[in-house]
Amino acid sequence: MTIQSAEILSVGTELLLGETLDTNGFFLAGQLAELGISTYRHTVVGDNAKRIEKAITDALEHNDLVITTGGLGPTADDLSGVVAAKVAGFRLVSDPLINRRIDDRYALRNQSRHVVCPSIPKDKQNVFVVRSSKSHVVYPLVPEGATLFMNENGTSPGALMMFDWSLSSGESKKKAILLLPGPPNEMEPMFLREVRPVLEKITPERLIHRYVHLTGIGEPDAEAAVRDLVDQQTNPTIAVYVRDGDVSFRITQRLTGCENEEDRTETLIDVIKERLGAYIYEIGTRNLPEVVRDKLLESGATCAFAESCTGGLAASLMARVPGASDVFKGGVVTYTNAMKTDVLGVPDHLLSEEGSVSAACARAMAEGLYHLTGAVYTVSVTGFAGPAGGTIKYPVGTVFIACRSRKGTRVIERHYSGSRANIQDRAAYASIDLLYRSIESL
Numbered sequence: 001m002t003i004q005s006a007e008i009l010s011v012g013t014e015l016l017l018g019e020t021l022d023t024n025g026f027f028l029a030g031q032l033a034e035l036g037i038s039t040y041r042h043t044v045v046g047d048n049a050k051r052i053e054k055a056i057t058d059a060l061e062h063n064d065l066v067i068t069t070g071g072l073g074p075t076a077d078d079l080s081g082v083v084a085a086k087v088a089g090f091r092l093v094s095d096p097l098i099n100r101r102i103d104d105r106y107a108l109r110n111q112s113r114h115v116v117c118p119s120i121p122k123d124k125q126n127v128f129v130v131r132s133s134k135s136h137v138v139y140p141l142v143p144e145g146a147t148l149f150m151n152e153n154g155t156s157p158g159a160l161m162m163f164d165w166s167l168s169s170g171e172s173k174k175k176a177i178l179l180l181p182g183p184p185n186e187m188e189p190m191f192l193r194e195v196r197p198v199l200e201k202i203t204p205e206r207l208i209h210r211y212v213h214l215t216g217i218g219e220p221d222a223e224a225a226v227r228d229l230v231d232q233q234t235n236p237t238i239a240v241y242v243r244d245g246d247v248s249f250r251i252t253q254r255l256t257g258c259e260n261e262e263d264r265t266e267t268l269i270d271v272i273k274e275r276l277g278a279y280i281y282e283i284g285t286r287n288l289p290e291v292v293r294d295k296l297l298e299s300g301a302t303c304a305f306a307e308s309c310t311g312g313l314a315a316s317l318m319a320r321v322p323g324a325s326d327v328f329k330g331g332v333v334t335y336t337n338a339m340k341t342d343v344l345g346v347p348d349h350l351l352s353e354e355g356s357v358s359a360a361c362a363r364a365m366a367e368g369l370y371h372l373t374g375a376v377y378t379v380s381v382t383g384f385a386g387p388a389g390g391t392i393k394y395p396v397g398t399v400f401i402a403c404r405s406r407k408g409t410r411v412i413e414r415h416y417s418g419s420r421a422n423i424q425d426r427a428a429y430a431s432i433d434l435l436y437r438s439i440e441s442l
Helices: 024-035 049-062 080-088 096-108 184-200 219-225 227-231 265-279 288-299 313-319 337-344 348-353 359-373 420-440
Strands: 005-011 038-045 065-069 092-094 129-131 138-143 147-149 158-166 172-180 206-214 237-243 246-255 280-283 303-307 328-333 377-383 398-405 408-415
Touching (some): 005 024, 005 049, 024 038, 024 065, 024 184, 024 206, 038 049, 049 065, 049 080, 049 172, 065 080, 080 092, 080 138, 080 172, 147 184, 158 184, 172 184, 206 265, 219 227, 219 237, 219 265, 227 237, 246 265, 265 280, 280 288, 288 313, 288 420, 303 359, 303 420, 313 328, 313 420, 328 337, 328 359, 337 348, 337 359, 348 359, 359 398, 359 408, 377 420, 398 420, 408 420
Parallel strands (some): 005 038, 005 065, 303 328, 303 377
Antiparallel strands (some): 092 138, 129 138, 147 158, 158 172, 206 246, 206 280, 237 246, 377 398, 398 408
16 A cells, blocks of 8 residues: 555543643654655544544544554553554454563563553453563553554554555545554654654655755745745745744655656755845754854854843753753853852943843843853843833843854844743844854854
8 A cells, every 4th residue: 555644643631631742743744744645634632432433533534544642551541552453453462572572671671570550340451451460561462463663662562554444435445553652752763763664665755855944034034035936836845934943944845756856956945045045054954053063163162151031041052952062161040130240240330320131231241251161152141031020111022142252242132022931932042043143253
């Protein structure tokens, strides 16, 4: 069979109650797009057998593939595997190889396999697990004849079931159900290592994805600059989206498998570069902090951060980048005026006359941080994140960011709206943007 469309079914009452954030749908939709599989719909359903069955059967009516995440564990409310096997007509069996690999994994980690399970009436017991009569060992049952995927970080294997399915029209078609565990640390590596290679063999098309990342420009202006390209798109296509403070373009070309097929994404990227080149910091997959790290490494320079209203968020953005220790000296949070004076040497009279939220204070913080750390680039952030605070001159959302370098100290003023957290996040990212522009002399 070939797979062209899919529906993602996230299972778990905790998702519907807002107790757990469903990141699996986000991850899987991106993976399917790269494989050339269109995601028809993403559905969330609670731990209820009838509702899960209805969601699966509805999805099979419109899609070649249904992917479930969650509901494969040993408890009474883990129902996805049982229900999906019933729908697809697969018998559940114990697999010796899976059991042995689970034993080997626990032995390697020197962990006990004894699991304390709640007492469940036999007629209500989730048959997707089998309990050894000699101990409380919990082994999974798997769909007989399915393609199985080992779980390196848990005990619930994944499974791909392919079968004939009768549509409401009476027509019979090949369908597939992919069962995946719910925890992202189990699901994501399983998908990348084992599932994706299998799906690649049964997808009719391939996609080329190219990414263009911009900074220092808002989504409306960026979208307006390429509106004609979006309106005229056929293959390749262009999509505009915002993530982590960036505006990004995703250029996608579908490959049909013809010999000597041309990669046409480069032509589209050249047009974007002509129009928005001043804002492009990356054509590829790196984010802005990663690009900043590489730029600093190339020049042998270092950076440091002094933060007030962002409380260390900007420094955290740099610290998340692998290899940051080669270029990132550290950061200080000088939230009070006393800390600004004691740690960074910001003069008392400046704070009294100009205020802690001012261009003068941001400049003094960046320059004081240079004397403290000796970093080539020192960045400071101060502002009113709200909801309280602010003045008539500088209302809530006003932020001053400074970057001191060998060429001098540059200060910018920004005004943001939204929640306290939103203002803090945007200010932190803007500080990385100013650092990048200072490095590039933009």
